[in-house]
């Protein structure tokens with residue numbers, strides 16, 4: 497077993513996270529630069545360090561998860577969601593079942609609530625938001641963001657749903673109440689059923705082809721017929737019909 501393979505086994509035992517399902521070269525590069533910065537010479541030394549030091553475990557988790565996010569990320573896609581996808585979904589059903597998977601620090605599910613509030617009162621909106629990373633979920637629940645996270649937020653939404661506190665912006669409680677955050681590992685935990693919309697963006701790029709294939713199948717099984725999967729702007733699905741998906745618009749797939 498190589499140094500990295502042994503590390504994968506140890507991390508899986510310790511945290512339940514299976515690094516073998518993440519693209520190897522990319523993950524190795526990120527983790528090597530972290531352990532070298534901390535003075536270790538190999539993955540096995542790094543793991544010994546992680547065993548002894550909770551902070552180092554947190555740093556490892558932080559480095560492997562990559563929590564970068566922003567509100568209305570790739571703004572044009574959110575216009576399509578608002579003007580085309582939500583109106584169609586709402587034709588058949590006024591109570592939508594929505595999941596923001598790998599939601600990181602919460603910008604994505606809160607954006608979903610803000611967009612949907614164009615059509616429904618907030619009291620009728622309920623969004624499940626999940627991520628692997630406890631730290632990201634804690635930040636999501638706090639709902640406080642630097643101005644740069646709001647660069648794509650329309651001005652009227654910014655004044656309606658955020659309170660400015662110094663150089664930070666706090667999501668209003670009425671929006672926060674629409675989102676339930678939970679820990680969930682896309683590679684391991686079970687998926688709920690009958691979703692109208694699943695949003696999973698900017699995480700598939702980190703997974704191996706095999707892991708992606710498994711996740712797309714699971715998403716497809718979790719959507720009702722006519723439901724939609726909204727993916728990231730570099731994450732086109734190569735062969736959508738393989739998962740019973742039809743292309744509804746660029747980066748939006750409709751379950752057939």
Ligand SMILES: C[S@@+](CC[C@H](N)C(=O)[O-])C[C@H]1O[C@@H](n2cnc3c(N)ncnc32)[C@H](O)[C@@H]1O
Nearest residue numbers: 561563565598600628629681682683697698699
């Ligand atoms: C780059 S962020 C994407 C955030 C948001 N979806 C967006 O597009 O702005 C990737 C997120 O995927 C999460 N993640 C990584 N592996 C995961 C897994 N196996 N299951 C669930 N979430 C995972 C990370 O913790 C991180 O918060």
